[in-house]
Amino acid sequence: MTxxxxxxxxxxxxxxxGHGCASVHREKFKxxxxxxxxxxxxxxxxxxxxDQSVTTLLDYHHSPHRKATNGKPGEGGNRSGKDGQDLVxxxxxxxxxxxxAGNVLADLVGHGTSYIAAQGGRGGLGNAALSSARRKAPGFALLGVPGDLQDIVLELKTVADxxxxxxPSAGKSSLISVLSAAKPKIADYPFTTLVPNLGVVTAGETVYTIADVPGLIPGASQGKGLGLEFLRHVERCSVLVHILDTATLESERDPISDLDMIEEELKQYGGLDRRxxxxxxNKIDVPDGKDLAEMVRPDLEARGYRVFEVSAVAHTGLRELSFAIAEFVAASRAAKPKEEATRIVIRPKAVDDSGFTVVQEEDGLFRVRGEKPERWVRQTDFNNDEAVGYLADRLNRLGVEASxxxxxxxxxDGVAIGPEDNAVVFDWEPTVMAGAEMLGRRGEDHRLDEPRPATQRRRDKQAERDEATQEFEEFKPF
Incomplete structure (x- = not known):
């Protein structure tokens, strides 16, 4: 089992x-x-x-589909719907x-670091929020915006120093088991280690993490063996420690050729050869291993490497090795720039940025793309003429018609608003005043006006009769 x-x-x-609510307040005598x-x-x-307590992506391997909850619709009585619960x-x-496509969206390092993988949809406005001095009684509400749907890839790169x-079988797991409290699986056959093992080592005042990467073989950077699966775990490390087997039973292998092969694979993977x-x-407790180590050490030191002879089984040379690694780690940490306080970068839009684009496609269709017009279309109930008129007004004010x-x-001409797979297409009819403006200011209900006094109503009616009589007298034939 994985x-x-x-x-x-x-x-x-x-x-x-959640959808907005279209409701009218009603009570006795009103x-x-x-x-x-x-x-x-x-x-x-x-x-x-x-989360520091999580060390694997296993849960998401078994359950790759995750969804947050929806917002609740609004209700009458100016009651807003409940927000959906975030899924963490x-x-x-x-x-x-x-x-x-393999593009990096976020690199999550450090406890508590977060990233919004999918943004929840906005709630639709109710008709109370849509009312104004010009639109006193909207008979519609806006629909809620659908939430984002994203297909993402999570890739773990172990954070180790x-x-x-x-x-394989060079003694990496044995070494990490004696340097730290880690208890990896250890055996004398290739590919014993199938997952990276992490351990914490304390050397003086320096505490660092150490990881053993599953065995590399020739061609690992191209996917042979297990190397390609786990080379990514080396990318964040400050120091690479080559574990060379001085007691290998394979006649065609020796420490120098093993080192050259590993170095070539790190170079082919990209960037790791400069760490x-x-x-x-390792394994100098074996007589032949001790002799071979003494034989190849001058050659390795001539290449500029610091060389250590150890035995994980006999616990020989481990203290010197752990403190030498601690020096490398401390120097690497000191060379890194100090983390700056979080900065908020504001990038204002260009003065001539209208927020949308209009492009004529090969088939003659005009396509409108932009965050606002696309969202407004998704929020419109096309079964409601008043809502459609409101959309037309908004698009007109935004400048879509002029564009x-x-x-x-x-x-x-055909006009589509939105992407190809989810667009609203209609035949365009240019207007000077669009939608609700053209239809006589929809949303006004004079029954909601404050009642006038009886005396004022009588005066208004008399004024209307006098005006009509005057017009009749002007056009009466002689």
Whole structure:
């Protein structure tokens, strides 16, 4: 059974926004008390957050589909719908978030670091929020916006200071078991280690983490063996420690050729060959191993490596090795720039940025793309003429109609608002005053006006009769 997973594809869905409510306040002796429809609630977000207690992506391997809750619809009496609950997904420290094309969306390092993988949809406005001096009684409300749907890839890159690399059965797991309290599986056959093992080492005042990476073999950077699956765990390490087997039973292998092979694989993977490194000649407790270590040590030191002779079984040379690694780690930490306080970068839009684009496609269709017009279309109930008129007014005020005319659109041309797979298409009819304005200011209900005194009503009616009589007298034939 799989117990360690470091790469998964995750399908996340944020919650949909709740619909706004179209309602009219009614009470005794006041059947038309004005609009009182509440707003819909916001849909829940899907949030990835680093949790130190999580060390694998196994849960998401078994359950790759995750969804936040939807916002509740608004109700009458100016009652807004409840917001959807955010879905918080804990991930290991060092998780990288990628899109389907392999582009990095976020690099989550450090406890509590978070990333919104899918944004919840906005709640629709109720007719109470849509009312104004010009639109006193809207007979419609806005629909909630659907939440984001995202297919993302989570890739774990172990956060460790030191990585032990080497051939299978070179003694990496044995070494990490004696340097730290880690208890990896150890055996004398290749590919014993199937997952990276982490351990914590204390050397004087320096505390560092150390990881043994499953065995590398020739061609590992191209996917042969297990190397490609776990080379990513080396990327964050400050120091690479080559573990060379001085007691190998394979006649065609020796420490120098093993080192050259591993170095070539690190170079082919990209960037890893420039990391600080040291060499550990392991298994010197074996007589032939001790002799071979003394033979190859001058050659390795001539290449510029710090070389240590150790025996994980006999616990020989371990103290010197652990303090030498601590020096490398401390120097690497000191060389890193100090973390600056979080800065908020404000990038204002260009002065001539209208917030949307109008493009004529090859088939003659004019396509409108932009965050606002696309969201407004999703919020419109097309079964309600008043809501459609309201949408037309908003698009007209935004400048969509003027941009269509500038792009060469004519009456009857097809116009699509939104992406190809989810667009609203209609035949365009240019107007000077669009939608609700053209239809006589929809949403006004004079029954909601304050009643005039009886004397004023009589005067108004008499004025209307006098005006009509005067017009008749002016046009009466002689």
């Amino acid at each position: 117990t360690f997973v470091d790469r998964v594809e995750l399908h996340v869905a944020a919650g949909n926004g 059947p038309l008390g004005g609009p009182d429809g509440g707003n819909g609630g916001r849909g829940g977000d899907v949030i990835l957050i680093v 997904l804990p991930v290991p420290d060092g998780t990288v978030v990628l899109d389907g 030191v990585a032990l690399v080497g051939y 600080p490194r040291m060499v550990v000649l 269509l005319m500038k792009a060469g659109a004519r009456s009857g």
